[in-house]
Amino acid sequence: QKEVEQNSGPLSVPEGAIASLNCTYSDRGSQSFFWYRQYSGKSPELIMFIYSNGDKEDGRFTAQLNKASQYVSLLIRDSQPSDSATYLCAVIRGSGTYKYIFGTGTRLKVLA
Amino acid sequence: DAGVTQSPTHLIKTRGQHVTLRCSPISGHKSVSWYQQVLGQGPQFIFQYYEKEERGRGNFPDRFSARQFPNYSSELNVNALLLGDSALYLCASSLETSYNEQFFGPGTRLTVL
Numbered sequence: 001q002k003e004v005e006q007n008s009g010p011l012s013v014p015e016g017a018i019a020s021l022n023c024t025y026s027d028r029g030s031q032s033f034f035w036y037r038q039y040s041g042k043s044p045e046l047i048m049f050i051y052s053n054g055d056k057e058d059g060r061f062t063a064q065l066n067k068a069s070q071y072v073s074l075l076i077r078d079s080q081p082s083d084s085a086t087y088l089c090a091v092i093r094g095s096g097t098y099k100y101i102f103g104t105g106t107r108l109k110v111l112a
Numbered sequence: 113d114a115g116v117t118q119s120p121t122h123l124i125k126t127r128g129q130h131v132t133l134r135c136s137p138i139s140g141h142k143s144v145s146w147y148q149q150v151l152g153q154g155p156q157f158i159f160q161y162y163e164k165e166e167r168g169r170g171n172f173p174d175r176f177s178a179r180q181f182p183n184y185s186s187e188l189n190v191n192a193l194l195l196g197d198s199a200l201y202l203c204a205s206s207l208e209t210s211y212n213e214q215f216f217g218p219g220t221r222l223t224v225l
Contacts, residue, residue: 034213043217046213046216049213090154100147100160100214101157104153104154
């Protein structure tokens with residue numbers, strides 16, 4: 001079992017729809033959770049981070065964390081073609097010394 | 113403010129050689145992390161340094177080493193290069209360690225022939 005799992009996709013949604021990206025993690029000791037967007041040939045760009053159970057909203061993006069079920073999700077409202085990219089989920093675990101674990105990413109295609 | 117910078121942008125080496133990659137963090141950030149990303153995969157954590165001390169290490173062989181300097185810049189060294197070391201090497205900086213979000217540099221594309 002991978003430590004951080006994401007569906008590789010592609011996930012195709014029409015322009016203006018809500019895109020829902022999911023991520024599960026295996027280590028209950030994971031503390032911090034991040035979503036990055038990566039365009040082809042570019043480095044990852046931080047979208048959002050979440051530490052506590054519940055929802056966190058930032059513009060068109062909402063991150064949701066459920067530690068009991070060990071999943072974190074990212075919702076993108078009013079999806080735009082420019083949102084087409086690979087979305088990486090990352091978790092941090094450890095105390096004193098840390099490990100940052102990334103999933104393999106979900107490729108999102110927003111169709112105009 | 114400048115973001116994270118990395119050098120060189122691209123590098124071609126042959127098997128058995130040594131390589132040094134460099135990273136300068138965002139001004140005010142004290143922590144630097146290194147990642148390896150191969151095509152189609154997420155970044156794999158190699159090291160984290162904070163205040164010149166190693167604070168985290170991923171599952172990479174001893175051929176990989178790093179250090180952080182007093183100005184918080186960092187170097188990643190890879191000895192005895194293998195074909196499988198061909199990848200995008202990413203540096204990320206953060207204010208400190210633990211919960212802080214990380215910001216990535218543009219990466220160094222290493223090709224080993």
